[in-house]
Amino acid sequence: xxxxxxxxxxxxxxxxxxxxxxxxxxxxxxxxxxxxxxxxxxxxxxxxxxxxxxxxxxxxxxxxxxxxxxxxxxxxxxxxxxxxxxxxxxxxxxxxxxxxxxxxxxxxxxxxxxxxxxxxxxxxxxxxxxxxxxxxxxxxxxxxxxxxxxxxxxxxxxxxxxxxxxxxxxxxxxxxxxxxxxxxxxxxxxxxxxxxxxxxxxxxxxxxxxxxxxxxxxxxxxxxxxxxxxxxxxxxxxxxxxxxxxxxxxxxxxxxxxxxxxxxxxxxxxxxxxxxxxxxxxxxxxxxxxxxxxxxxxxxxxxxxx
Numbered sequence: 001x002x003x004x005x006x007x008x009x010x011x012x013x014x015x016x017x018x019x020x021x022x023x024x025x026x027x028x029x030x031x032x033x034x035x036x037x038x039x040x041x042x043x044x045x046x047x048x049x050x051x052x053x054x055x056x057x058x059x060x061x062x063x064x065x066x067x068x069x070x071x072x073x074x075x076x077x078x079x080x081x082x083x084x085x086x087x088x089x090x091x092x093x094x095x096x097x098x099x100x101x102x103x104x105x106x107x108x109x110x111x112x113x114x115x116x117x118x119x120x121x122x123x124x125x126x127x128x129x130x131x132x133x134x135x136x137x138x139x140x141x142x143x144x145x146x147x148x149x150x151x152x153x154x155x156x157x158x159x160x161x162x163x164x165x166x167x168x169x170x171x172x173x174x175x176x177x178x179x180x181x182x183x184x185x186x187x188x189x190x191x192x193x194x195x196x197x198x199x200x201x202x203x204x205x206x207x208x209x210x211x212x213x214x215x216x217x218x219x220x221x222x223x224x225x226x227x228x229x230x231x232x233x234x235x236x237x238x239x240x241x242x243x244x245x246x247x248x249x250x251x252x253x254x255x256x257x258x259x260x261x262x263x264x265x266x267x268x269x270x271x272x273x274x275x276x277x278x279x280x281x282x283x284x285x286x287x288x289x290x291x292x293x294x295x296x297x298x299x300x301x302x303x304x305x306x
Contacts, residue, residue: 061101068237
């Protein structure tokens with residue numbers, strides 16, 4: 001299939017804007033609310049990480065994201081939408097020093113989307129089903145234009161307070177009426193099962209180091225345990241206990257890397273009672289012991305100057 005030359009030029013313009021913003025740092029939160037840009041010069045091995053509620057776009061390169069047993073692939077033709085905080089295994093699959101991977105992320109909150117739905121008088125979601133909390137969609141010229149204008153604002157700090165909210169609303173409106181709009185409306189509409197599970201995930205994120213039972217999560221979602229379990233797995237592609245385990249391991253990794261905690265201290269801080277169990281589960285997720293993994297990460301960061 002022939003690529004539209006206008007689309008190619010639009011993506012080159014986006015790539016140029018991201019490249020300018022990432023000259024000094026490969027990971028760059030901008031002054032535009034919710035907007036972060038990224039650069040990577042080499043394709044890497046799969047890495048465990050997390051996606052927060054956001055829409056992600058790649059201006060140059062491609063990426064593969066594994067959620068449970070399901071794989072999502074996005075590139076310069078497709079965006080990726082994450083409706084809730086999801087632990088994943090992600091891999092940049094196309095990048096080089098000459099043509100680095102260049103991408104962006106725009107986060108959102110449900111209140112913002114709910115208000116936009118009300119202001120726009122958009123119809124409520126059609127059903128009560130709970131779908132996957134992650135999806136890809138086709139990039140449209142209108143979406144690309146919105147993201148380009150947000151990037152342009154990054155260098156216009158005085159105009160950000162006035163213009164950024166309007167451009168954000170435009171982008172999310174286009175998502176609401178686009179091919180993944182039903183999914184976004186399901187997440188934002190009060191009373192839907194998808195929204196109730198999303199609410200439980202937000203609560204879990206603030207309590208993950210405590211002893212959490214599935215019954216506690218079901219109560220937050222105002223569902224029976226078996227119903228909650230079913231809808232949670234539909235949305236996240238994993239059970240609640242698997243989700244909690246991945247969130248804990250990822251936070252422990254962050255603590256060891258950035259706070260310089262030893263493995264046992266990090267394990268206790270995220271809710272593990274047994275350091276040996278923590279080490280076994282950590283190695284299962286990351287492929288090696290906590291100490292080896294963190295040392296390798298620090299070495300890579302030192303090599304790239306980050």
